[in-house]
Amino acid sequence: MKVRVKVPASTANLGPGFDCLGLALKLYNTGDAEETAGGLEIQIAGEGEKSLPRGKSNLVYKMIALAFARSGKKLRGLKICQTNEIPTARGLGSSSAAVIAGLVAGDMLAKARMTDRDILDASVESEGHPDNVVPALLGGLAISSMEGKKVQCVIVSPPAGLKVLVAVPDFELSTKKARTALPKSYLKTDAVFNINKTAFLVSALFLGNYSMLGSAMQDRIHQPYREKLVPGLREALQIKEKNTGIALSGSGPSIVVLSDRRLPEVKSRLKDIFNKRGHAVRLLELEPDSNGVQKKFIS
Ligand code: HSE
Numbered sequence: 001m002k003v004r005v006k007v008p009a010s011t012a013n014l015g016p017g018f019d020c021l022g023l024a025l026k027l028y029n030t031g032d033a034e035e036t037a038g039g040l041e042i043q044i045a046g047e048g049e050k051s052l053p054r055g056k057s058n059l060v061y062k063m064i065a066l067a068f069a070r071s072g073k074k075l076r077g078l079k080i081c082q083t084n085e086i087p088t089a090r091g092l093g094s095s096s097a098a099v100i101a102g103l104v105a106g107d108m109l110a111k112a113r114m115t116d117r118d119i120l121d122a123s124v125e126s127e128g129h130p131d132n133v134v135p136a137l138l139g140g141l142a143i144s145s146m147e148g149k150k151v152q153c154v155i156v157s158p159p160a161g162l163k164v165l166v167a168v169p170d171f172e173l174s175t176k177k178a179r180t181a182l183p184k185s186y187l188k189t190d191a192v193f194n195i196n197k198t199a200f201l202v203s204a205l206f207l208g209n210y211s212m213l214g215s216a217m218q219d220r221i222h223q224p225y226r227e228k229l230v231p232g233l234r235e236a237l238q239i240k241e242k243n244t245g246i247a248l249s250g251s252g253p254s255i256v257v258l259s260d261r262r263l264p265e266v267k268s269r270l271k272d273i274f275n276k277r278g279h280a281v282r283l284l285e286l287e288p289d290s291n292g293v294q295k296k297f298i299s
């Protein structure tokens with residue numbers, strides 16, 4: 001039996017919605033997995049082909065093994081073929097995509113009968129926060145929170161015509177390092193600022209009110225502390241365009257731009273911002289994904 005699982009990238013936080021908001025994007029990692037008589041073979045093509053592990057520390061493998069363990073079935077051997085479009089360690093949810101791919105593929109192979117909730121709870125246990133795994137599994141704009149160890153989430157369709165531009169610089173930043181840069185406590189004024197902006201941002205996206213995006217995507221909880229890790233972030237966040245909001249994508253270092261249109265001038269400004277600091281940058285023109293994970297048996 002062989003399964004194919006296709007998981008979207010995601011951009012988390014969207015500015016103020018730290019550990020809460022995430023948007024699935026039409027950029028995918030695809031994984032084929034089949035149980036074999038013994039051993040482990042992992043092939044990786046595309047993003048991460050030079051850096052991702054091909055042994056038992058591979059995240060897709062670990063999650064397939066977890067699904068087997070939960071089902072009580074023994075995993076004899078496994079062959080995994082990964083074809084990755086999501087850049088690694090760039091704030092586009094590549095590890096969440098791997099976690100979801102592994103759990104969904106493992107559930108299918110082991111017939112573990114995990115529900116979406118089981119998969120979300122297990123994936124948050126691995127990732128530590130819900131804002132990438134929820135859109136990776138369910139698609140759309142995800143609003144998530146934790147009740148103890150249980151994920152609660154609401155999925156909203158992003159407004160029609162939402163255009164997403166992502167600037168992906170040529171350096172990696174681990175989420176762990178980007179989280180270590182954050183303070184343990186915050187000023188009440190900054191907390192209130194983010195609560196206001198998050199409420200406005202969700203309303204703006206729900207209503208399709210693009211004129212609110214620029215103001216609503218401001219943040220004081222994480223981006224200011226991550227400026228020192230992402231050269232050019234401060235300058236990128238100063239770009240102002242009508243009907244457009246700009247933020248650090250997840251924990252960075254990519255920058256995400258949400259707008260009602262394609263923005264060639266913003267593209268070239270983001271390119272200049274990274275280039276003049278000595279970094280090459282890829283500029284991806286994307287759209288929201290509304291499917292979340294797609295899965296099928298292929299033999
Ligand atoms: N909310 C997480 C963070 C997203 O900003 O650390 C990580 O992709």
